[in-house]
Amino acid sequence: MPKVSQEHLDARRRQILEGAQRAFARHGYAGATVARLEEEIGLSRGAIFNYFPSKLDLFVALAEDVNRRYTALMHDQGMDAAIRGIADEDPELLGMLIEIESHLRHDEEFVRKLEAVAERATPTNRSVFEARQRDGTYRDDIPAIELGRFASMVLNGAALRRASGDPFDVDATIRLLHDALAPRK
Numbered sequence: 001m002p003k004v005s006q007e008h009l010d011a012r013r014r015q016i017l018e019g020a021q022r023a024f025a026r027h028g029y030a031g032a033t034v035a036r037l038e039e040e041i042g043l044s045r046g047a048i049f050n051y052f053p054s055k056l057d058l059f060v061a062l063a064e065d066v067n068r069r070y071t072a073l074m075h076d077q078g079m080d081a082a083i084r085g086i087a088d089e090d091p092e093l094l095g096m097l098i099e100i101e102s103h104l105r106h107d108e109e110f111v112r113k114l115e116a117v118a119e120r121a122t123p124t125n126r127s128v129f130e131a132r133q134r135d136g137t138y139r140d141d142i143p144a145i146e147l148g149r150f151a152s153m154v155l156n157g158a159a160l161r162r163a164s165g166d167p168f169d170v171d172a173t174i175r176l177l178h179d180a181l182a183p184r185k
Contacts, residue, residue: 013051016041017065020048020058025092029059029099060113063100066093067118070155075128079151079181080174086158087170094163101156125152138181147181 019041023032026040034045034055041048052058074082086094103110129144129151138147154177161168 025096094159
C-alpha cells in the first residue's frame with residue numbers, strides 16, 4: 001500500500017475544515033447534515049470521518065481553529081487587529097461563530113471537548129491579557145481573566161453586528177476598548 005505524505009494529509013484536513021466551515025456557516029450545526037458536509041467538502045463521509053470521528057468533533061476542530069486564529073491575532077498584533085479582523089470577516093463565518101457560542105451554552109459535550117483541546121492551546125487568551133498587564137499596556141486593577149472576558153464580549157458583539165449586516169464604527173469601537181483596558185491614572 002502506498003504511503004501518503006504528511007503534506008497530503010494536512011491538505012486533506014484543511015480541505016475538510018474549509019468545506020465544513022462553509023456548511024456550518026450556511027446551514028448551522030443542525031442543518032449541516034452529513035450529505036451537506038459531503039457536498040461542501042467534496043469528499044465522501046468515509047473520507048471525512050477518517051479525519052474526524054464525528055460531526056461534533058469536526059465542529060470542535062473548527063471552533064478551536066477560529067479561537068486559535070483570533071488568540072494569535074490578539075497576541076501578535078493586539079486587540080485593534082482582532083476587532084478589524086472581525087469587521088473584515090465573511091459574515092457567513094461569523095454566523096458560524098454565533099453557532100459556536102450557542103453550543104457553548106447548550107451542548108455540554110461540545111463544551112467538554114472544546115475545553116479539552118483548549119488546555120493544549122498556546123497562547124491562551126488569559127496569557128495574552130496577563131502579559132499586557134505585566135508590560136503596563138492594560139490595567140491591573142481587574143483580573144486578567146475578566147479583561148479577557150470583557151474583550152471577548154466586545155469581539156462577539158462586533159461579530160454579531162457584522163453577521164447580521166448591522167454596521168458599526170470600527171475605529172470608535174477600538175477607541176472605546178482602549179479606554180476600557182487602559183491602565184488607570
